[in-house]
Amino acid sequence: MKTLDVRVWRGGAHGRYQGFQVPREESQTVLDVVTHIQRVQEPTLAYRFACRVGMCGSCAMTVNGVARWTCRTHVDLVAPDGRLEIAPLRNLPVIRDLVTDMREFFDKWARAKGRFQGRRTRREDFERVAPDSEARKQVDAAIECIGCAVCYSSCDVVAWNPDYLGPAALNRAWTLLRDVREAANPERLRAVAGDAGCHACHTQMGCSERCPKQISPTAGIAGLKRAAAAAALKGEL
């Protein structure tokens, strides 16, 4: 039987890799490999997953040096030589083994004012949003984020500037900025502009390269920069 040579991170920030031999299966995903190790070989291995179908965003890990959603990453794709090195996501504190502390990541969504604030009440009619309008198309291109933090983990600016809100939070802010129903955009623009916000982005596009949902946070961040510049020139920022 063919086996995979797997090294898995164990412990906290100062841990080490532990080696495992895992049976190779057809259509095997990286999450299948981790699950096999935890269920058959090492029950104390900590990792996080939920839906297994690429919807929940909880199973992201660093696989052979690259942040990926493990439930939709086939071993064929990332380990043609049968070797896997699986580590927790970069740029987030490690709790244990493959589990990171996501609090800072989601706190930054809140700091970027990622919560929708509409103008209308439930007693009023729905707002009409034309599906082919430019703003709606821009929202469509960015709205499918599952909050997996692959972009955040792949961003060098996050590593250099720990206050930087990061691609996911800024992408969320961009979808709300382009939402015609949204009421809190002036405050949102103030929250996302500046040294810790969109202006810190160097357009390296690590986030856009790695996003498993093919979103381009870089494009949204560029849109935020343009909007912030326009508002600043009008004295509205």
Place this chain on the structure above:
Amino acid sequence: MSARREALLWAAQRASAALLALCVVVHLATMIYAAHTGLSAAQILERTRGNAAWLGFYSVFLLAVVVHVPIGLRAVLSEWLGWRGASRDAVLAAFAAVLAWLGARAILGVFL
């Protein structure tokens, strides 16, 4: 205030970058022309002295440099050295003044 300042600095850096793209091309073309046609220093000075067009062009070039370089260095100092705040900005303002002085000296040197 910080958000507004950052947004305006970003706009200034973009605008100065657009100017630099043009100015650097013209500057390089001029240098290559001067070198390849074997113009002497005296012949070059003959063309630049009292020439308002060259004075105007290099003044715009210098302005773009003085705006662009300190803003770029600002990000480098923040990210690589963790240096932020008023002290960094004061040093960069002084650096911009030095750039402006050196550049103005060079421009006037071939104009006057």
